[in-house]
Amino acid sequence: MTIKRDITWRVGVIYLALVVLAVFVFGKVVYLQVVEGAEWRAMEQKMTNKERKIEANRGNILASDGRKLACSVPSYRLYMDLMAHGLTNEIFNSNIDSLSYCLSKFFKDQSASTYKRRLTKARQQHKRYFRIHHRRVSFTELKEIKKFPIFRLGKNVGGFIPEQLDQRKKPFGILASRTIGKLYEEKEKGGMVGLERAFNEDLKGKSGVSTFTRISGRWVPEEVMPPQNGKDILTSIDIEIQDVAENSLKRQLVKHNAHHGVAILMEVQTGAIKAMVNLHRKSEGVYVEDYFNYAIGEATEPGSTFKLASMIVALEDGYVNLDDSIDTGKGVHRFYDRTMKDSHYGGFGKITYRQVFEKSSNVGISRMIFENYNAQPQKFIDRLYSMGLNKKHGLEIKGEGEPMIKYPGSKSWSGVSLPWISIGYESKLTPLQILTFYNAVANNGKMMKPYFVEGVYQHGEEVKSFKPVVLNPSICSLGTIEKVHDLLVGVVEHGTGNNLKNNNYKIAGKTGTAQIAKGSGGYKNGGVEYQASFVGYFPADRPRYSCIVVVNGPSNNVYYGNVVAGSVFKQISDRVYASGFDMLDEHPVEVPKEGVLPYSKGGKKEDLLTVFEDMNVTIDGKDVESEWISTNAQEHKVNFSRKTFSNGLVPNVKGMGAKDAVVLLENMGMKVIVSGRGRVIGQSVPPGARFKTGTKVFIKLG
Structure with a gap:
């Protein structure tokens, strides 16, 4: 009995232990399924499945003619799976010498024996992702490398793994670099500044996904969601004009050792930006574009270019007539505790308001505004506000500077605020905001929003377009516009901008020379530096483009706007005028009535x-003694008349055939470029203008 009881007891213990174990196992299973189930299922999925993101190609940023300003260029890092499934010892040993030789010959940095030693050692160490070379290769180079021994066998047998990496390139170097913008180093963040940031959502596209499943120790692709490549954006930038503007400004900055400079060209009727330059001095004689967008972001005291706004206000309110006179004395006038001075030593004495503007008299402008608005300063400021000078433009590119024009009653307003604001101090505007205002004058009072992008394209088809936007349909009356237009022409013809005057076309504009606070310490603590500017439009009689040039911190004792900034403006306008067929006058060709004798070109x-x-x-006129003649067809005859040309002056070739016009102009030493068909209806260099041998002249036929 004792033995039986002992056996029963032992069996019972074992049975109980098995029951406890079963309960424990069951409980653990339940715990793993319910509590930790999601975690273990995710781990299992990770071990047997994985996803790989397929990067989308970023869209291109294009110039107005379709040329690429920024594009993504693929480059490749080269890796090798030395334990690839099909890479047997026989294949490796029989081809390693040839592969090493090809790599050495291609990269020209190591001997074939060095490559062989590195690859052999990596295989012995069972390397599965061995980097072949530190240098990235282009797509063209990749195609050549794929033909090397072993690599030509493919990924599974040869173990060759090229990893694609897109690099953002700017084919035109620094041209418009700040406007184009750049990307963050972390690719997923996208655009950092400029158009790259403003249109990041359109440019970046959408990444795809490739799913792999692990089968028999190998990762096998299961399904793929292809990436959606980014869209292209077509800008309004004209790369030829951008090049001229950038080089012209850079030469002037170097010449005057200036701190930084801006040049902007805008299309009058639309507000499209055709060129925008932002150059910053990196070191003496070295200027870079990719530093800061001064054109958009730097709001400073504009100085004399603001006098146009003051003149518009006074004319619009009917307080002055341009031919009325004002005594500027010796160019010094005191307003309370501060003294206003003219830059011209000795002053201008008694002059008309027209001359006040043309000569840019500080005393004349400030007295005009002070005497008419001192009792009602808010009326003057309200007029400025009504023209939109206190508002941002809402640009696509981020970072627009905040315009500032003091208002009566504010903490910083004082008795001298009114006269100083009238000449462009105690206020702040960016270069683009000033240009937009002048552009409105050129556009008969209609203020257009500046814009940089014409449209967004996918696979060559437009998916989004951007039309001109009107910010203010009329900044003032047409009568006032006509008056200030004459003033702006007068500045170049008779006033401070006389060095821009030329015989080919007229420029309307205003010089500006301002002293601005240097740094954040203000005028007293930080000191001052000069800002030279010129802003205007051309051709004055039929404005097509407006332009502003601002040079900050010229340090070679030359700082006047007409010299430092005006010369850059002139180089830009000359190039645009000479190369633009749309700048020529167009006159409809009169078609002879039925029954009239055949007419001819001169x-x-x-x-x-x-x-x-x-x-x-x-x-009629057969005996006219002249080598060149003009013709006029009448009902029963053709009239001949003399066509004469003065030596040293450009002849009038309108009405002539292309062949005769070209012969005549080239015989005089000019270079002729022809556009269109028919007879000459326009010429870029006007008749009677003096010219030099080699001068280019564009003739338009119609």
């Missing part, structure tokens, strides 16, 4: 006589 008398006599056409 040309050589000898050639025309031959043709008309052969056609039995009656000629």
Whole structure:
């Protein structure tokens, strides 16, 4: 019995232990399924499945003619899986010498034996992701490398793994670099500044996903969601004008050792920005574009270019007439505890308001505003506000500077605020905000929003377009616009901008020379530096483009706006005018009425006589003594008249055929470029202008 009881007891213990174990196992299973189930299922999924993000190609940023300003160029890092499934010892050993030789010959940095030693050692160490070379290769180079021994066998057998990496390139170097913008180093963040940031959502596209499943120790692709590549954006930037503006400004900055400079060209009727330059001095004689967008972001006291706004207010309110006179004395006038001075030593004495503006008299402008608005300063400021000078433009590119014009009653307003604001102090505007205001004058009072992008494209098809936007339909009356237009022309023809005057076309504009606080310490603590500027539009009689040039901190004792900034403006406007066929006058060709004798283009008398006599056409003026003649077809005859040309002056070739016009102009030493068909309806260099040998002249046919 004792033995039986002992056996029963032992069996019972074992049974109980098994029951406890079963309960424990069951409990653990339940715990793993319910409490930790999600975690373990995720781990299992990770071990047997994985996803790989497929980067989308970033869209291109294009110039107005479609050329690439910024684009993504693929480059490749080269890796090798030395334990690839199909890479047997036989394949590796029989081809390693040839592969090493090819790599050495291609990269030209290590011997074939060094490459062989590195690859052999990596295989012995069972390397699965061995980097072949530190240098990235281009797509063209990759195609060549894929033909090397072993690599040509593919990924599974040869173990060759190229990893694609996109690099953002700017084919035109620094041209418009700040406007184009740049990307964050962390690729997923996208655009940092400029158009890259403003249109990041359009440019970046959408990444795809590739899913892999682990089968028999190998990762096998299961399904793929392809990436959606980014869209292209077509800008309004003209790369040729941008190049001229950038080089012209850079030469002037170097010449005057200036701190930084800005140049902007805008299309008058639309507000499209055709060029924008932001150059910053990195070291003496070295200027970079990719530093800060001064054109958009730097709001400073504009100085004399603001006098246009003061003149518009006074004219609009009817307080002055341009031919009225004001005594500027010796160029010094005291307002309370501060003294206003003219830059011209000795002053201008008694002059008209027209001359006040043309000569940029500080005393004349400030007295005009102070005497008419001192009792009602809010009326003057309200007029400025009504023109939109206190508002941002809402640009696509981030970082627009905040405009500031003091208002009566504010903490910083004082008795001298009114006269100083009238000449461009105690106020702040960015270069682009000033240009937009002048552009409105050129556009008969209609203020346009500046814009940089014409449209967004996908696979060459437009998916989004941007139209001109009107900020203010009328900044003032047309009568006032006509008056200030004459003033701006007068500045160049008779005033401070006289060095910009030329015989080919007229410029309307205003010089500006301002002293601005240097740094954040204010005028007293930080000191001052000069800011030279010129802003205007051309051709003055039919404005097509407006332009501003601002040079900050010229340090070679030359700082006047007409010299430092005006010369850059002139180089830009000359180039645009000379290269633009749309700048020429167009006159409709009169088509002869039915029944009228055949009319002809003007040309050589000898050639025309031959043709008309052969056609039995009656000629009136056959005995006119002139090599070149003009013709006029009438009902029963053709009239010949003398066409004369003065030596040293550009001839009038309008109405002539292309052949005769080219012969005549080239014989005089000019270079001729022709556009269109028919007879000459316009010429870029006006008749009667003096020229130099080699001068380019564009003639338009119609």
